[in-house]
Amino acid sequence: xxxxxxxxxxxxxxxxxxxxxxxxxxxxxxxxxxxxxxxxxxxxxxxxxxxxxxxxxxxxxxxxxxxxxxxxxxxxxxxxxxxxxxxxxxxxxxxxxxxxxxxxxxxxxxxxxxxxxxxxxxxxxxxxxxxxxxxxxxxxxxxxxxxxxxxxxxxxxxxxxxxxxxxxxxxxxxxxxxxxxxxxxxxxxxxxxxxxxxxxxxxxxxxxxxxxxxxxxxxxxxxxxxxxxxxxxxxxxxxxxxxxxxxxxxxxxxxxxxxxxxxxxxxxxxxxxxxxxxxxxxxxxxxxxxxxxxxxxxxxxxxxxxxxxxxxxxxxxxxx
Amino acid sequence: xxxxxxxxxxxxxxxxxxxxxxxxxxxxxxxxxxxxxxxxxxxxxxxxxxxxxxxxxxxxxxxxxxxxxxxxxxxxxxxxxxxxxxxxxxxxxxxxxxxxxxxxxxxxxxxxxxxxxxxxxxxxxxxxxxxxxxxxxxxxxxxxxxxxxxxxxxxxxxxxxxxxxxxxxxxxxxxxxxxxxxxxxxxxxxxxxxxxxxxxxxxxxxxxxxxxxxxxxxxxxxxxxxxxxxxxxxxxxxxxxxxxxxxxxxxxxxxxxxxxx
Numbered sequence: 001x002x003x004x005x006x007x008x009x010x011x012x013x014x015x016x017x018x019x020x021x022x023x024x025x026x027x028x029x030x031x032x033x034x035x036x037x038x039x040x041x042x043x044x045x046x047x048x049x050x051x052x053x054x055x056x057x058x059x060x061x062x063x064x065x066x067x068x069x070x071x072x073x074x075x076x077x078x079x080x081x082x083x084x085x086x087x088x089x090x091x092x093x094x095x096x097x098x099x100x101x102x103x104x105x106x107x108x109x110x111x112x113x114x115x116x117x118x119x120x121x122x123x124x125x126x127x128x129x130x131x132x133x134x135x136x137x138x139x140x141x142x143x144x145x146x147x148x149x150x151x152x153x154x155x156x157x158x159x160x161x162x163x164x165x166x167x168x169x170x171x172x173x174x175x176x177x178x179x180x181x182x183x184x185x186x187x188x189x190x191x192x193x194x195x196x197x198x199x200x201x202x203x204x205x206x207x208x209x210x211x212x213x214x215x216x217x218x219x220x221x222x223x224x225x226x227x228x229x230x231x232x233x234x235x236x237x238x239x240x241x242x243x244x245x246x247x248x249x250x251x252x253x254x255x256x257x258x259x260x261x262x263x264x265x266x267x268x269x270x271x272x273x274x275x276x277x278x279x280x281x282x283x284x285x286x287x288x289x290x291x292x293x294x295x296x297x298x299x300x301x302x303x304x305x306x307x308x309x310x311x312x313x314x315x316x317x318x319x320x
Numbered sequence: 321x322x323x324x325x326x327x328x329x330x331x332x333x334x335x336x337x338x339x340x341x342x343x344x345x346x347x348x349x350x351x352x353x354x355x356x357x358x359x360x361x362x363x364x365x366x367x368x369x370x371x372x373x374x375x376x377x378x379x380x381x382x383x384x385x386x387x388x389x390x391x392x393x394x395x396x397x398x399x400x401x402x403x404x405x406x407x408x409x410x411x412x413x414x415x416x417x418x419x420x421x422x423x424x425x426x427x428x429x430x431x432x433x434x435x436x437x438x439x440x441x442x443x444x445x446x447x448x449x450x451x452x453x454x455x456x457x458x459x460x461x462x463x464x465x466x467x468x469x470x471x472x473x474x475x476x477x478x479x480x481x482x483x484x485x486x487x488x489x490x491x492x493x494x495x496x497x498x499x500x501x502x503x504x505x506x507x508x509x510x511x512x513x514x515x516x517x518x519x520x521x522x523x524x525x526x527x528x529x530x531x532x533x534x535x536x537x538x539x540x541x542x543x544x545x546x547x548x549x550x551x552x553x554x555x556x557x558x559x560x561x562x563x564x565x566x567x568x569x570x571x572x573x574x575x576x577x578x579x580x581x
Binding site for chain 1 (some may be wrong): 335336339340341345359416417418421440441443444446447448449451452453455456457459460461462463464465467477480481482483484485486487488489490491492495500501502542543544545546547548549550551552555558559560561562563565566567568569570571572574575576578580581
């Protein structure tokens with residue numbers, strides 16, 4: 001059976017959920033061969049095998065941590081040469097997209113980014129994408145070379161599928177440009193204990209209506225009652241009330257959870273672009289004319305400082 | 321020696337307008353106004369600040385696009401860029417990102433550069449890969465997605481805030497940089513700037529000038545094919561209640577009904 005190369009996103013050996021989703025999608029097209037690079041790469045093999053990787057290529061050179069992006073492109077190209085896959089799948093993180101793009105140029109292949117679904121087609125894999133702030137759905141394929149496709153988080157279920165997962169050391173020869181951009185320092189993001197925004201099944205977001213950094217505690221309390229991630233609109237981030245890394249929207253993260261709860265967010269097009277594909281959408285807003293209400297499955301017109309704490313209390317009581 | 325900065329910008333459809341696809345499944349530009357991609361304004365701003373901090377620098381703003389794309393160049397010139405380059409050719413219609421990056425790379429080389437700056441992504445395609453593609457094609461370091469950037473003594477430094485970590489980066493020029501919307505508010509063009517922009521040179525280039533064959537770009541030369549585009553079905557109208565004191569409890573009831581609680 002044809003092999004599909006999957007680039008693994010992991011932090012010190014802990015595989016992130018979008019990679020496991022990629023393995024589900026990869027199995028629709030062929031047999032997944034995973035590539036893990038950097039510190040802890042070989043620690044990923046167990047979980048990758050449990051999710052269908054027939055082979056796990058690993059390379060733990062220090063270059064991956066010392067320099068930006070290019071060493072990882074070199075590794076992916078080496079894996080591509082070793083495997084001759086029918087497609088290359090990469091998680092749609094900012095870095096993942098850069099790695100995929102550079103590989104595509106190197107191997108003379110077309111590139112599709114931010115796929116939300118993937119199926120086998122007569123002329124190769126067919127990718128579903130959202131366009132124009134998710135108001136359109138397109139189906140595309142790569143027409144030249146080996147398809148290089150990046151896939152957004154939450155695009156497929158994580159399905160265990162036991163496979164050999166044979167670990168092989170990958171020989172990588174780094175290119176002249178690999179050491180071009182030095183990473184002088186790296187400060188890991190402090191964990192909030194909440195789920196990762198793009199991976200979360202539920203996202204609770206606050207916007208301009210939250211009216212102050214200290215008031216985000218109300219949003220966080222609701223998120224914690226639901227085991228959700230916290231998001232923020234650009235207005236809230238620009239005002240300095242919440243970190244940029246939590247921004248949902250065109251210039252922040254694009255999320256597609258099972259449930260999205262927007263509080264004090266009017267729903268400008270830029271915000272909608274980042275959350276419109278959420279399965280169930282709920283909003284609380286004082287302004288009954290707010291455009292967010294056009295998207296909701298359930299909306300409450302009211303003061304979020306009345307509604308949200310009451311909701312949180314009710315959830316905690318029901319969980320009781 | 322003068323620091324040559326090239327800012328790559330994109331002319332995009334206004335996101336608040338009615339964006340849709342034409343019959344050939346490319347963007348229909350007829351029914352929607354275009355403008356300089358907001359995210360590229362941050363790139364113009366950082367280019368101007370880097371130029372101000374340098375002894376001697378020149379900022380060239382570059383775009384690939386139809387006739388109207390000159391509007392995006394004019395905006396950047398009115399913000400303070402020195403000159404503009406417009407790559408325009410009928411054969412470019414429908415180019416995908418691989419083709420567009422080829423044209424940009426050739427035009428950057430033709431212009432001459434020490435530093436290339438662009439926004440983090442366009443506001444229409446939102447792929448965010450052009451800076452990496454440019455670095456790959458030009459064979460220079462990529463220093464991308466920076467929330468902070470500075471150039472001194474032929475070295476670019478910046479901070480990249482990623483999902484799991486924040487990184488301090490450094491590369492020697494020449495290099496390709498992209499900046500995020502956290503890099504600093506972009507200036508508004510002054511009246512003086514708008515008047516001055518009218519006199520600034522805008523150079524036009526076509527595919528011949530760049531030594532690119534028509535079959536390497538455009539819809540026919542595209543490395544990807546869009547087979548279909550369907551408008552997302554409108555959401556069925558949801559339930560909207562007015563909070564009369566029980567709004568939170570009612571919402572909890574809805575969430576329980578949907579098995580979220």
